[in-house]
Structure formats: C-alpha cells, structure tokens
Amino acid sequence: MKRRKELTEEELKIIKKTINDDEAFEKFFRNCYLKNLRPATVEYYKNEFHGAKKFITKQLVECQQRDIEELILQSKKLMKVTTINTRLRALRSFYNYLHKNKLIETNPMKNIKLLRDRQKAIETLDNKEIERLIKTIRKQKSFVSFRDEVILLVFLDTGVRLSELVGIDVEDIRENKIIIRRTKNLFERTVYLSEITQEQLRRYIAIRGDVKTKRLFINHDNNELKPHSIQTQFTKYGKKANINKRVSPHTFRHTMAKRMIMAGVDAFTLMTILGHSDMTITKRYVNLWGPDIEQKHKQYGALKGLKL
Structure with a gap:
C-alpha cells in the first residue's frame, strides 16, 4: 500500500x-x-x-x-x-x-476567564466590638491573654498580615516602629505604632524575658507562636465577647484599613502601610469606605466658588 x-x-x-x-x-x-x-x-x-x-x-x-x-x-x-x-x-x-517555554503547543487557559462572583461586604469591627474584645481578653489575667491583647493592638495599629506578625523578631522593634521582613511580596516595609501599643509592647517584652527563640510572640512553652494558634484564640475571644462576626487577623486588617480611610488617609499611603503590591485592593477599600461622594461634590464641585 x-x-x-x-x-x-x-x-x-x-x-x-x-x-x-x-x-x-x-x-x-x-x-x-x-x-x-x-x-x-x-x-x-x-x-x-x-x-x-x-x-x-x-x-x-x-x-x-x-x-x-x-x-x-x-x-x-x-x-x-x-x-x-x-x-x-x-x-x-x-x-x-x-x-x-515551548513545553506545550497550545495554552488551554488562554481563553479561560475567572468566574464572576458577587462582591461580598467586607466585615470590620466597630468601636464597641473592639472594646468588648479587649475587655474579654483582659478578664483572664494570664501571660497568654496579655500577649493576645498586645497582638490585637499590633494588628489594629499596623494592619499587618498574620504571616507577617508571626515572623516579627524582638530586634525588629524600633521604639515607635516595626520592621516587617517576612512579607508577601518579599519587600521589607516599616509600620508605625501608637503610644498605647508602644507602651503595652514594652511591658510584654519585659514579661516575655529571654528565651531561646528570637520571635517576638511566643506560646506558654516559650516557643515561637504558630499562625493557627492565633487564629483559634481570637475565634474563641470573639464568641465569648458575643461578636456575631468573624473575629480574625484578616478582620483586624480590614478594620485598620477602614479606620484609616475614614480618618482621611490617601490610597497611596494606605497601600504602602498594608504592603499591597498594586492599587487594586486598596482602591476597593477606598470605594467601600471613602467619604460620601455627595459630600465631596458639595465640597469640591467644579462650580464651587464661582460668582455666577
């Protein structure tokens, strides 16, 4: 043939x-x-x-x-x-x-788009919920509870991620700031602390004392604290404080972002503080929590100030 x-x-x-x-x-x-x-x-x-x-x-x-x-x-x-x-x-x-790298002829994902999803509301804690959470933590009067109070203050003050917080070493604390080295995008950044957080952090370090690990936050056995332990602890505190929202490090990060925006911080500054690699998520925060557009128009409208 x-x-x-x-x-x-x-x-x-x-x-x-x-x-x-x-x-x-x-x-x-x-x-x-x-x-x-x-x-x-x-x-x-x-x-x-x-x-x-x-x-x-x-x-x-x-x-x-x-x-x-x-x-x-x-x-x-x-x-x-x-x-x-x-x-x-x-x-x-x-x-x-x-x-x-020419290991396959055609890319099967070339025309595949991500599925559209409804944008869910981002949960944050209000003043009363934060105060209830702090009171609940303080009731226990133990090393672990005081450590968790300081962790909460650092979360709310800086907006750091959970993975970043557990990576903080004692030597990364510099008076009113913390050097964040273990970042998502591999770029170190500096976050700043309010006076109350600085004071509580100094007290925590004194109580913590010298231990084998260089990590700032430790467990009751003097070993470095694991992310899962922090998440579990705050879930328990949230239930005890009767907060009907997810109480987690990510919620604290969102809460910090909202409070900064409501106070008037600009998107670029917030992006730098939170360690976002681009503006996409930061813009979403600003759109969600930014000052009322109607009020902005009244204040900055193009015809304002003209004698017509």
Whole structure:
C-alpha cells in the first residue's frame, strides 16, 4: 500500500517530543524555587494541581480548553466560585509557564476567564466590638491573654498580615516602629505604632524575658507562636465577647484599613502601610469606605466658588 505524503495526527504524536505531568511539575517548581517564591505559594500550587487532577482523567499537560471548561462545570457542583477561581489562577500560572517555554503547543487557559462572583461586604469591627474584645481578653489575667491583647493592638495599629506578625523578631522593634521582613511580596516595609501599643509592647517584652527563640510572640512553652494558634484564640475571644462576626487577623486588617480611610488617609499611603503590591485592593477599600461622594461634590464641585 502506498504511503500518504502527510503523517496522521497519531503518527505526528509518536514523532513529537512530549512531556508528562511529573516532568512538567519538576520544571515548573524548579522555576518557582529559582524565582524564590514563598513556600506557602509553592504549597498552594501543589495542592491545586492535585485537586485539579481529581476532575481530569488525562495528563494535565495534554489538556485542551474544553477540558478546563469541563473542570469548571464539574467544580461548580461542589465548590464555591472563589475556590474555583483560586484553582484557575494556579492552573493559569502552570500553563503560562509551559507554553512560554515551548513545553506545550497550545495554552488551554488562554481563553479561560475567572468566574464572576458577587462582591461580598467586607466585615470590620466597630468601636464597641473592639472594646468588648479587649475587655474579654483582659478578664483572664494570664501571660497568654496579655500577649493576645498586645497582638490585637499590633494588628489594629499596623494592619499587618498574620504571616507577617508571626515572623516579627524582638530586634525588629524600633521604639515607635516595626520592621516587617517576612512579607508577601518579599519587600521589607516599616509600620508605625501608637503610644498605647508602644507602651503595652514594652511591658510584654519585659514579661516575655529571654528565651531561646528570637520571635517576638511566643506560646506558654516559650516557643515561637504558630499562625493557627492565633487564629483559634481570637475565634474563641470573639464568641465569648458575643461578636456575631468573624473575629480574625484578616478582620483586624480590614478594620485598620477602614479606620484609616475614614480618618482621611490617601490610597497611596494606605497601600504602602498594608504592603499591597498594586492599587487594586486598596482602591476597593477606598470605594467601600471613602467619604460620601455627595459630600465631596458639595465640597469640591467644579462650580464651587464661582460668582455666577
């Protein structure tokens, strides 16, 4: 039988050099380490790839756009939109890397957009709730409760992330400021403390004393404090204080941002204090909590001051 001039798709696949998932993951994560991505980011990618493979029967490197679309449709039956979008972001990074380095011919994520989701209200604590929380913490009169009071003050004063707070060393405290080294975007920044936080922090350091760990915040065994412990503690305090909102480090961060905006701080300054890498989230905060637009128009309208 006479051979065809052109090879079939199956024959082309035999000739073409292919890569399997294990090889692709090895190259992708090597690149992550070379870029010095945070361990938490690498772990996030690993978890999302593992989760995606539960929905896709073929190799991830063999996926086409329709496979990703099917993954989305199946995921919608079981997962929240925000969870699906988190997975899609991880897959986008993975396929962008493979396509850029010519390890796959087509990028299955090229035309895939994140799912639209309703913007939920961002919860913050008001003055009375903060005061109730402080009173609840102070009732215990223990090292742990005093430590947690100081942690709360630092959160509300600076807006630092939980991961940043647990990474603070004693030597990072400089009178009225803290040097934040363990940041999300790897850029160190300085945050500032009010007088009351400075005073309580000095008292805490005196009570803390000299221990083996250099971390500022420690547990009752004098070891460094873990993020999960802080989260658990404040959830308990919130329930005891009868606060019907999520009481967490992220809530404190939002509360600090809102209070700063209501006090008149500009978006660029807030972005710098919070350590945002771009203005997107900061602008959302300003839009949510900024001064009333009608009042701004009355104050700064283009015709104000003209004698017409």
